[in-house]
Amino acid sequence: MITANIAASKSAALSHIRICDLTGLLAGAGATRFLAAFGAQVIRVEQPAHEKHRWDFLRGGMSPDGARQGINFGGNFNNHNVEKLSITLDLKSPEGKELLGRLASVSDAVTENFSAHVMERLGCGYEWLKSKNEKIVYVANSGFGKEGPYSDFKSVGQVVQPVSGLTFMSGLPDQEPAGWGFAYMDHIGAYMMATAVLGGIISRNRTGEGQYIDFSCTEAGIGLAGPGLLDSTVNGRPMRQPGKPNSNADNYPPMAPHGIYAAAGEDNWVAIAARDDDDWARLAATIGEPWATDPSLASFEARAARRGEIDGKLTEWTRGRERNELQGAIREAGVPAAQVARPEDRIEHDQRTASWGLWPEVEHDEIGKVRVEGIPIHMSKTDWSITRGAPCLGNDNDYVYSSLLGLSPDEIADLRERKVI
Amino acid sequence: MTPLLSGLRVVELASDRAAYAGKLMGDLGADVIVIEGTGGHKSRRYGPFAGDVADPDKCLWWWNYNTSKRSVELDLESEAGRADFRKLVQSADIVLEGEDPGVLNALGVDHTQLRAGMPELVWVSVTPNGRKLAQLHEPATDLTMLAAGGLVWNCGYDDHGLPPVRPSGGHAHHTASMFAVMGALTAVVHRDLTGVGQHVDVSMIAATNVTTEVSSVDWLYRGATNQRQTGRHASEHKTMGIQVQTGDGGYCTNPLGLTTAGNYQAVMDWLRELDLADECPEFFFLQMGVERGGVSLKVLGTDVEATEIYRAGREALYLIASKLTTAEFFVGAQSRGIACGAVYAPDEALADAHFLSRNYPVEVEHPELGRSFTYPGLPFSGAKIPQTIRRAPLVGEHTEEVMTALQ
Numbered sequence: 001m002i003t004a005n006i007a008a009s010k011s012a013a014l015s016h017i018r019i020c021d022l023t024g025l026l027a028g029a030g031a032t033r034f035l036a037a038f039g040a041q042v043i044r045v046e047q048p049a050h051e052k053h054r055w056d057f058l059r060g061g062m063s064p065d066g067a068r069q070g071i072n073f074g075g076n077f078n079n080h081n082v083e084k085l086s087i088t089l090d091l092k093s094p095e096g097k098e099l100l101g102r103l104a105s106v107s108d109a110v111t112e113n114f115s116a117h118v119m120e121r122l123g124c125g126y127e128w129l130k131s132k133n134e135k136i137v138y139v140a141n142s143g144f145g146k147e148g149p150y151s152d153f154k155s156v157g158q159v160v161q162p163v164s165g166l167t168f169m170s171g172l173p174d175q176e177p178a179g180w181g182f183a184y185m186d187h188i189g190a191y192m193m194a195t196a197v198l199g200g201i202i203s204r205n206r207t208g209e210g211q212y213i214d215f216s217c218t219e220a221g222i223g224l225a226g227p228g229l230l231d232s233t234v235n236g237r238p239m240r241q242p243g244k245p246n247s248n249a250d251n252y253p254p255m256a257p258h259g260i261y262a263a264a265g266e267d268n269w270v271a272i273a274a275r276d277d278d279d280w281a282r283l284a285a286t287i288g289e290p291w292a293t294d295p296s297l298a299s300f301e302a303r304a305a306r307r308g309e310i311d312g313k314l315t316e317w318t319r320g321r322e323r324n325e326l327q328g329a330i331r332e333a334g335v336p337a338a339q340v341a342r343p344e345d346r347i348e349h350d351q352r353t354a355s356w357g358l359w360p361e362v363e364h365d366e367i368g369k370v371r372v373e374g375i376p377i378h379m380s381k382t383d384w385s386i387t388r389g390a391p392c393l394g395n396d397n398d399y400v401y402s403s404l405l406g407l408s409p410d411e412i413a414d415l416r417e418r419k420v421i
Numbered sequence: 422m423t424p425l426l427s428g429l430r431v432v433e434l435a436s437d438r439a440a441y442a443g444k445l446m447g448d449l450g451a452d453v454i455v456i457e458g459t460g461g462h463k464s465r466r467y468g469p470f471a472g473d474v475a476d477p478d479k480c481l482w483w484w485n486y487n488t489s490k491r492s493v494e495l496d497l498e499s500e501a502g503r504a505d506f507r508k509l510v511q512s513a514d515i516v517l518e519g520e521d522p523g524v525l526n527a528l529g530v531d532h533t534q535l536r537a538g539m540p541e542l543v544w545v546s547v548t549p550n551g552r553k554l555a556q557l558h559e560p561a562t563d564l565t566m567l568a569a570g571g572l573v574w575n576c577g578y579d580d581h582g583l584p585p586v587r588p589s590g591g592h593a594h595h596t597a598s599m600f601a602v603m604g605a606l607t608a609v610v611h612r613d614l615t616g617v618g619q620h621v622d623v624s625m626i627a628a629t630n631v632t633t634e635v636s637s638v639d640w641l642y643r644g645a646t647n648q649r650q651t652g653r654h655a656s657e658h659k660t661m662g663i664q665v666q667t668g669d670g671g672y673c674t675n676p677l678g679l680t681t682a683g684n685y686q687a688v689m690d691w692l693r694e695l696d697l698a699d700e701c702p703e704f705f706f707l708q709m710g711v712e713r714g715g716v717s718l719k720v721l722g723t724d725v726e727a728t729e730i731y732r733a734g735r736e737a738l739y740l741i742a743s744k745l746t747t748a749e750f751f752v753g754a755q756s757r758g759i760a761c762g763a764v765y766a767p768d769e770a771l772a773d774a775h776f777l778s779r780n781y782p783v784e785v786e787h788p789e790l791g792r793s794f795t796y797p798g799l800p801f802s803g804a805k806i807p808q809t810i811r812r813a814p815l816v817g818e819h820t821e822e823v824m825t826a827l828q
Contacts, residue, residue, distance in 0.1 A: 075642030165767030170588035181575030181655035225767035271568035376627030
């Protein structure tokens with residue numbers, strides 16, 4: 001009996017759950033990553049070696065020192081696929097499809113984030129999956145959903161974010177949209193997808209029925225616009241207006257001052273938010289200059305009306321001071337303030353992430369020891385565990401095809417010979 | 422139809438931090454009871470307001486984050502209120518709260534004090550640094566958490582004289598709330614099997630830290646610090662722009678450029694259709710793009726000819742965009758197989774034909790005002806996904822109904 005290589009400390013939260021995982025990139029792989037960290041057995045189904053152009057785009061890359069490269073060295077792939085198993089399977093061959101059906105029959109959920117109609121074209125849509133496993137939970141994740149005029153549109157983070165309005169919501173007045181410097185919606189898509197899988201399992205436990213959930217990432221993005229969207233639909237006040245957005249100043253509840261201010265040195269910045277008049281009084285006392293302690297600025301209304309002028313004077317004060325010094329002095333006064341953290345600041349020098357255990361080290365079969373992201377929740381009884389790096393391509397073929405699906409060593413060798421796996 | 426989360430009762434203490442988590446579970450069919458202090462939670466004063474009238478029952482912040490919940494008004498400062506809260510907790514599968522560390526303990530109603538006799542209870546706390554690190558507690562807002570958590574560093578402009586940008590909308594709360602939901606449901610799956618509930622501790626700063634995609638991984642993996650750039654991924658090395666201005670003054674993105682031979686042929690055809698081929702000095706390169714069989718993103722910067730062809734492809738798209746509206750360019754490019762996104766405002770997206778055809782916007786009845794309003798719906802479809810959502814509750818609207826049922 002070949003057993004999966006599983007750490008002894010694995011979480012028991014989802015250890016009875018198996019996912020047949022056809023996802024890739026971050027929007028899909030990020031969902032099953034969370035489930036794997038809580039103990040679910042996530043089996044990534046990937047194209048065999050001869051189909052290399054169809055692998056997850058993030059799979060290949062260079063080793064951290066740049067000395068080695070190959071299909072198992074992608075740093076982002078490693079991060080997004082910790083604690084998972086990998087099998088290879090040619091879904092376009094009849095035998096591959098049959099094996100997928102057998103895997104689905106012993107799984108709780110099937111997950112995928114192919115383009116909208118790929119599963120149907122492969123003949124592996126929900127009806128087919130259901131014929132293999134009546135209670136299967138099938139969650140599909142695509143940019144625009146499986147129905148509607150844009151369902152075949154190409155979609156990556158920098159398509160989803162603009163179309164959903166998130167890019168628009170990030171900018172300064174009289175400038176073009178700044179947008180997001182990373183694929184935020186790939187993360188949110190992953191979180192929503194994990195939510196759908198967990199909800200589907202809970203629903204199955206209660207009703208005995210499986211289901212198909214189609215998730216649209218762009219719609220999730222529209223839903224993150226905040227209350228400003230209702231100001232448009234309820235009050236007829238369009239979100240596109242002169243001078244808007246002013247993202248660093250805009251907030252519900254409104255605050256003044258509220259923004260990101262230059263500190264001493266190159267590209268150093270501090271975020272400051274005065275939540276109310278008391279915050280402002282304490283901030284003004286910290287600044288200690290007559291313009292700040294001027295009683296005419298004591299009320300929010302007055303400060304909001306003179307936002308530009310206050311931001312200018314505040315910047316004159318912050319510009320000559322070190323960001324750490326500013327953050328410390330303003331926080332000491334009880335006012336929210338934070339330096340704009342670079343990756344090294346928050347990963348290497350922030351007790352709030354280090355003491356949380358947010359950057360666990362994993363062992364990857366080819367890369368070796370490398371740090372990855374942890375999970376921002378801790379559970380008191382069945383906490384997450386991340387110790388294994390992403391699987392090398394096809395690492396778990398023997399375990400899955402023999403122990404799980406009952407194939408003989410000869411049958412597996414034959415499938416490998418004929419490039420089905 | 423049995424809605425996805427039906428049968429689960431969530432007792433939520435009203436908060437800024439976890440409101441979106443309660444809304445998501447409520448919209449998905451859970452019975453969410455939001456507890457507010459006397460006169461309603463402070464977020465009912467955040468605005469904006471329906472009709473611009475500052476009324477706690479007309480606050481759009483409250484409306485947005487409290488759909489599909491019932492409201493119970495009770496005073497945790499009084500013994501009677503705490504007794505009611507204990508009764509409510511006994512009826513709950515999940516308690517959801519975003520109080521500062523120590524607050525509930527001082528009132529005698531924290532999870533450690535209430536758990537006796539309720540081994541199955543799942544209790545979710547959402548705080549800036551997590552309960553685990555309560556000693557590090559400090560004042561924080563959405564803005565300061567996104568700055569400290571690494572999101573802001575990545576967003577802004579090529580011109581680093583301009584400050585980095587914090588996208589507005591409340592994303593420190595959104596991100597933490599998503600983890601609150603995932604944690605709560607994970608704990609429920611485990612409880613369904615074992616009968617054992619537990620505490621779920623969510624750190625908002627940690628949630629933001631792991632929601633910055635390549636920014637964290639590029640540092641962890643190879644010590645690279647990415648730098649912000651206008652409208653595209655922050656990167657260690659400067660990359661080509663992907664944002665293009667359209668003829669009506671709007672913008673579209675073209676994140677991948679032209680990569681396949683089909684892409685290059687499609688743009689040549691599009692230029693001819695618009696009678697722009699003569700205006701395009703790069704036309705010759707497009708033909709080369711077809712003949713080469715496209716350009717792989719992996720050779721950009723190393724293969725000079727490929728890089729020039731790729732650049733020419735972008736120039737051709739800029740020319741086409743300058744003659745069309747945002748919507749025309751977006752749909753035109755996508756229907757020709759070219760990845761493209763229109764930079765819509767969220768209300769423009771909500772009114773777009775695609776989302777209308779999918780019934781994504783929903784009409785939410787407001788009987789107290791005698792009309793309905795359009796809200797964003799759920800991003801899920803399926804047989805057990807609710808098609809409707811209920812408006813947020815009025816202050817204490819369900820106090821009597823809920824408390825009577827507990828007697």
